[in-house]
Amino acid sequence: MNPYYYLECKFRSMDAFMQLNLHQTHHEIADFEGIFKYLTSTFQDGSHSGLHIFPELFLTGYPLQDLPLKKTFIDDYLAFLEDLSIWSERQLKSKSPLALLFGGLRYEFDGLGWPAQIENVMYILEPGKKLRPLYTKQLLPNYDLYEEKKYFTPGNQSVVFEFQGKNFGLLICEDMWFSHLHDVDPVELLSEQNKKCDMVINISASPYHLGKIETRINRALEISQFLEAPFVYVNRVGAEDEIIFDGHSFVVDGNSVVKMAYGFKSQILSLEMPVYQEPEKGNVRSYHSSTNSWSTIFSTRLSSDTLSLTPMGPKGCQEVLDALLLGIGDYITKNGMKKFTIALSGGMDSALVLTIIKLLQKTMPIELEAVFMPGFYSSSVSFDLSYDLCRNLGVKLTTMPIKFIHSTIKTAYRDNFGAELKGLADENIQSRLRGALIYMRSNDLNSVVLNTSNKSELSVGYSTIYGDSVGALSVLGDLFKSEVFELAHFINANYGGLIPEDIITRPPSAELRENQEDSQSLPPYDRLDPILEALLSSRFSPADLIKRGHDKDEVLKxxxxxxxxxxxxxxxxxxxxxxxxxxxxxxxxxxxxxxx
Amino acid sequence: MNPYYYLECKFRSMDAFMQLNLHQTHHEIADFEGIFKYLTSTFQDGSHSGLHIFPELFLTGYPLQDLPLKKTFIDDYLAFLEDLSIWSERQLKSKSPLALLFGGLRYEFDGLGWPAQIENVMYILEPGKKLRPLYTKQLLPNYDLYEEKKYFTPGNQSVVFEFQGKNFGLLICEDMWFSHLHDVDPVELLSEQNKKCDMVINISASPYHLGKIETRINRALEISQFLEAPFVYVNRVGAEDEIIFDGHSFVVDGNSVVKMAYGFKSQILSLEMPVYQEPEKGNVRSYHSSTNSWSTIFSTRLSSDTLSLTPMGPKGCQEVLDALLLGIGDYITKNGMKKFTIALSGGMDSALVLTIIKLLQKTMPIELEAVFMPGFYSSSVSFDLSYDLCRNLGVKLTTMPIKFIHSTIKTAYRDNFGAELKGLADENIQSRLRGALIYMRSNDLNSVVLNTSNKSELSVGYSTIYGDSVGALSVLGDLFKSEVFELAHFINANYGGLIPEDIITRPPSAELRENQEDSQSLPPYDRLDPILEALLSSRFSPADLIKRGHDKDEVLKxxxxxxxxxxxxxxxxxxxxxxxxxxxxxxxxxxxxxxx
Structure with a gap:
């Protein structure tokens, strides 16, 4: 359920309807052939009209990292642009006015043929005309996972584009997020243009995180009110390795959301949008209230006293689950895999990962196998719970004991190094043996091993490198342990009690030595996780946290x-x-x- | 031997000698306490005078990545700056004029106390005065491993600083490398200042790569001629994870190198530098001949027809060896380790890594153990050669056979999965078992496992993840296999034939199945390596290489x-x-x- 969908639809005095089509569609990075086929087949029959708007860098995919500098990429991309231009000039037809707007790269080359300048632009395609760039992105995000200044040259002017006698102010993604990190504000610049905007169009490739959807809408409403024009936002959808583009494209107008596309899946959202003759003065908000700064970019999910983590809540849990499903699904599809091998420990993390894959199976034809690898210190409860889980999910469970192999290694160690294998070395070899064995199985099946670490473990290094930290993709690595529990409860509440309650309630343990429990090495997760969230946000020092009442020894440790x-x-x-x-x-x- | 050292020393009509001290010294990243102690103890006795010049970001270390945004870093750094300022104002003494110039960060904060602006600056400390910033770096490198635009705000003016009646033009690292990637040229700006420079000072943190030293000197000579002033270059030395700062600080004047510091080690280079009354017009070179562009930044080490790799040569081999020694030595020192466990296969890569560590042992007190882990397909020659190598080096060799453990796993696989373990799964488990076992040994000894992969393998993925690709630090991962051979020959020729010739001449093999040889899976290295170098430079597409005479199937594969x-x-x-x-x-x- 999408809470923003048709939240409110407002009509005012109007003189025309503009046909808008928001193409929230996905193609693999650098899939020039696929994109060409998609565009030509979609628009071949000449039945389309109006404005068709595609996301930022639709023509190439995003984020491209080093690819735009590579000769192979450049050669293939330029050939694709040329094909597109020829197709548009000679073959694209329509009875009514039609324009396609999409994001792509624009190159300039130096005398030797190397790229002297690369711009992140909005292109336009119109029947009978060549492809041409309309607008260059002015604000290049260059913080956290963004590094556009590494590759792109910013534009230096705002553009109001005319179509069917109406004026469209153009923005690309970050352009709507003026902050102290940037020198100019493209939204202000739009307001200073000679032509008053009848509508503002922002094409984006905006990565998902918890809270992002609300932030985008609030900002869009602000801009819509400030510029006194509807704001159209077309976002990329689909996952690129670790980054999830959530879609959620929308149109807002003044105080209300007119229409919003689904999250986490492709959709072409079509609507007839009124274009006003006389703009209505909205309830103008303070314009710069939600801009980016270091403090807002890395906002924490903490209570005001920093002593507890803000729960994700049911809405947050559903979003996160959708994001994880999209992330896993796109990863295996793009990398040509369709099987999963999951190592189950009887603990919470691996149980949740297996359950999520099982939910993915409802939407994709995938195969799934769980492997339980008991060692000397695995409790029988761990097997029983793994068994119950797999029975609930209808997943095949294979048991592959490591006790004898572990013994063999201990003997070999004594024989060859003349010492007993004990302590950390003996704990880690069990974890690494499991890592090697689960990969052995996945090699044989040609399947994907998913990592089952959580963010709390990853933060404090409470895992064995090449052991329980193996995997092609981490599903829970951005969720603290307490959030893993919250998500498990949410799934049980909403998807029919798939996870045995005892898995959720038993004390977490790596089971690598007698009676081991996480709490012997780490603070309890309800104290650990807020400390981690605070430190990882970079906005708190240990001294700050101690001042706020966190335990000194725990914080320093x-x-x-x-x-x-x-x-x-x-x-x-x-x-x-x-x-x-x-x-x-x-x-x-x-x-x-x-x-x- | 340093070929630039005292290459030529030229004296012209002069009116004064300036005492210069180039502090090519190293401190760990964020070692504020260590740096404060170093400065206060060095200058405490009041005997120093003249200009003391330290590298770029000497006060913090470089590269800092996200650290400058972290509250803990900011708080500690500001307290350190304050201490330094108080020390300089109240305690720093000298009989003759004295000034310390060093690189550091300058912060500006917003109303909420978050960093609004961070600058990479040159600070000055003078007896009786507070610390003050002199100059802000104008060109922020933001390509390849550099990402300064992510964190820093560029300066927008050139500075000529006066000391003892002479004028010093100031530059920080990239400032001397104007290119199409930047908008302004700080060297040109210096030439347009009201005050003619008597000397130019560049403080740098410039990472090493093959050929870099020559490039720096050529550029410095150009600038010295263009500005008609000596050029003083103070570079950082020491290793930060993967990046090697090679030092090689120098002073050039017109056509000649006046003095150069050692490479790859700390040194304080002191010299009396003539400062001219009447500048002599040099043989002015074309000024912009060696600027950076995409094509020069990723220059290839290829013959002009791209069919072969340019050999490193004896000088290159020595440089690379020095760089590797510094890289390994600093990594273990900074991470508090002093033991190494190396898995020997009987092949070239692991033999070379072990030999390099042995050379490191001449300069540092480290412990060293080699482990040979024969499997079903290991030849007896592999053991013999490993034995010979360890005898030559005087390193303890332990044998830990994996055959029985491997058999145990094969049986367990059959018993539990009802299938024979064969093919890739059976090859990889041997490699992963070795990975797990070598880490078991290192856990027990608290030693470092060094990775032994080469760049050819890494490029084509000819290695087993969590198997032979394990390790804390990769020694040879930036050298193609043919360069590994060249370096081995070099070491044998110059360090007393440490590596048995048969290790160098036998056909490379992973020994994971009967009669396996690399050449069954990959083109011969003398054909593979040039293709890789060309593709990795990003400047060639497969089509370009096929056109130049490379085998089509090989290139595409x-x-x-x-x-x-x-x-x-x-x-x-x-x-x-x-x-x-x-x-x-x-x-x-x-x-x-x-x-x-």
Whole structure:
């Protein structure tokens, strides 16, 4: 259920309807052939009219990272643009006025043929005309996971584009997010143009995180009121490794959301939009109230006293679940896989990952196998709960004990190194043996191993590198342990009690030594997670947290573990991002450094 | 031997000598306490005079990545600056004029106390005065591994600073490398200042790669001639994870190098520098001949027909060896380790890594153990050669056979999954078992496992993730296999034939199945490596290479392997960088994408 969908639809005095089509569609990065086929087949029959708007960098995909600098990419992309231009000039037909607006790259080359300048632009295609760039993105985001200044040159002028006698102010993604990080405000510049905007169009490739949808709408309403024009927002949908583009394209007008597309799936949203002769003065908000700054970019999900984490709530849980399903689904589709092998421990994290894949199976034809690998310290409860879970889910469970292999290794260690294998070395070998064995199985089946680590573990390095930290993609790596529990409760409440309650309530343990429990090494998760959220936001120092009433020893220990475990995260797989501040692409911290 | 050292020392009509001290020294990132102690103890006795010049961001370390945005870093750094300022104002003494110039960060905060602006500046400390910023870096590098625009705000004016009646033009690192990537040229701006420069000072944190030293000097000579003033270059030294700062600080004057510091180690270079009354007109070179562009930044090490790799040569081999030694040494020192466990296969890569660590042992007190882990397909020659190598090096060799453990796993697989373990799954489990076992040993010893992969393997994904690709730090990951051989020959020729010749000459094999050889899966390295170098430079497409006479099937196969193996490199350890274009921090390519 989409709470914004048709929230309110307002009509005022109007002189015309504009046919708008918001193409919230997805193609793989650099799939020039696929995009060409999609466009030519969609528009071939000549029946379309009006404005068709596609997301930012629709022609190439996003984020491209180094690809725009590569000769192969450039050659293929330019050939594709040329084909598109020829098609538009010679073959694209329509009875009524038609224009396609989409994001793409515009290159300028130096005398030697190397790219001298690359712009992130909005192109227009009209029947009988060549492809031409309309507008260059002015604000290039260059913080956290964004690094557009590395590749692109910003534009330096605002553009109001005329179509069917109406004026459309153009923006690309970050252009609507003026902040101290930027020199100019493209929204202000639009208001200063000679032509008054009848409508504002923003094409975006805006990554999802919890709370982002509300933030976008609030800002769009502000701009709509400020410019006294409806605001059309077309966002990318689909997952790129760790980044989820959630769609949720929309049209707002003054105080209300006129229409909104689904989240986390493709949709072409068509609507007849009134274009006003006489703009109505809205209830103008303070214009710059929700701009970006370091403090808002990495906003924390903390109570005001920092002592507890803000729950995701049912709406947040559903969003996060949808994001994870899209992230996993797109990853395997794009990488040509359709099977999963999941190592079950009898604990919460692996149970939740298996349950999520099972939910994915409702929407895609995938195969699924669970493997339980008991060792010397695995309790029988762990097997029973894994068995119950798999029975609930209808998933095949195979047991592959590691006890004998572990014994063999212990003997070999004594024989060859003349020492007993004990302590951490003996704990880690069990975890690494499981890592090797689950990959052995996945090699044989040609399946994907999904990682089952959570953000609390990852933060403090409470995992074994090449052991329980293996996997192609991390499903829960952006959720703290307490959020893992919240999501499990949510799924049980809304998808029919799939996860045995005992899995959720038993004390977390790695089961690598006798009677081991997480709480022997770490503070309880309801104290650990708020400390981590505060530190990872970069906005609090350990001293700040101690001042606010957190336990001093716990804060200092957590800070030190966080700092010292960077080397493990450097070798970790991509993590599906669902938070403002995540490990992964936007997290860059040296391994070697003083612990401050 | 440093070929630039005292290359030529030229004296012209002069009116004064300026005492210059180039502090090519190293401190760990964010070691504020260490830096404060170093400065106060060095200058406490009041005997110093003249100009003391330290590298870019000396006060914080470089590269800092996200650290400057973290509250803990900011709080501690500001307290340190305050201490430094108080010390300088109240305690720093000298009989003759004295000034310390060093790089640091300058913060401005918004109303809420978050950083609104961070500048990469040159600070000055003078006895009896507070610390003050002199100059803000104007050109912020933001390509490849550089991302300064993500954190810093550029300065917008050139500064000529006066000391003892002489004028010093100030530059910070990239400021000397104007290119199409930047809008202004700080060197030109210096020439347009009211005050003619008597000397130009550039403080740098310039990462090493093959060929970089020559490039820097050529550019410095150009600028010195253009501005008709000596050019003083103070570079950082020391390793930060994958990045090597090589030092090689220097002073050039017109056509000649006056003095140069050592490479790859700390040194305080002191000299009496003549400061001219009447500048002599040099043989002015074309000024912009060696600026940066996409084509020069990622210059290839290829013959002009692209069919072969340019050999490193003895000088290049020595540089690379020095860089690797510094990289390994600093990594373990900073991370508090002093032991190494190396898995020997009997092949070239692991033999070279072990030999390099042995060379490191000449300069640092480290412990070293080699482990040979023979499996079903390991030849007896592999053991013999490993034995010979360890005898030559005087390293303890332990054998830990994996045959029985491997058998145990095969049986368990049959018993539990009802299938024979064979093919790739059976090859990979051997590699992963070795990965797990070498880490078991290192857990027990608290030692570092160094990775032994080479750049050719890494490029085409010819390695097992969590198997032979494990390790804390990659020593050879920026050297193609043919360069690994060249370096091995170099070490044998110059360090007393440490590596048995048969290790260098035997056909490379992973020994994971009967009679396996690399050449069954890959083109011969003398054909593979040039293709990889060309593709990784981003300046050639497969079509370009086929046109130039490379075998079509080989090029397309290599291109596809390179594209498809990105997921393995995402989970790889830091690689010591010795080339213009390396995997690691400056290499950013999506996993999910169309193979172009």
């Amino acid at each position: 957590v800070y030190s573990l966080l700092s010292k475990s960077e080397y493990k995260r450097k070798q970790f797989c991509p993590i599906i991002k669902v938070k403002p501040k995540s490990f992964g692409f936007g997290h860059r911290v040296p391994i070697s450094k003083k612990i401050l | 290599v291109y596809s392997l390179l594209s498809k193996s990105e997921y393995k490199r995402k989970q790889f350890c830091p690689i010591i960088k010795v080339k213009p274009k390396s995997f690691g921090f400056g290499h950013r390519v999506p996993i999910s994408k169309k193979i172009l």
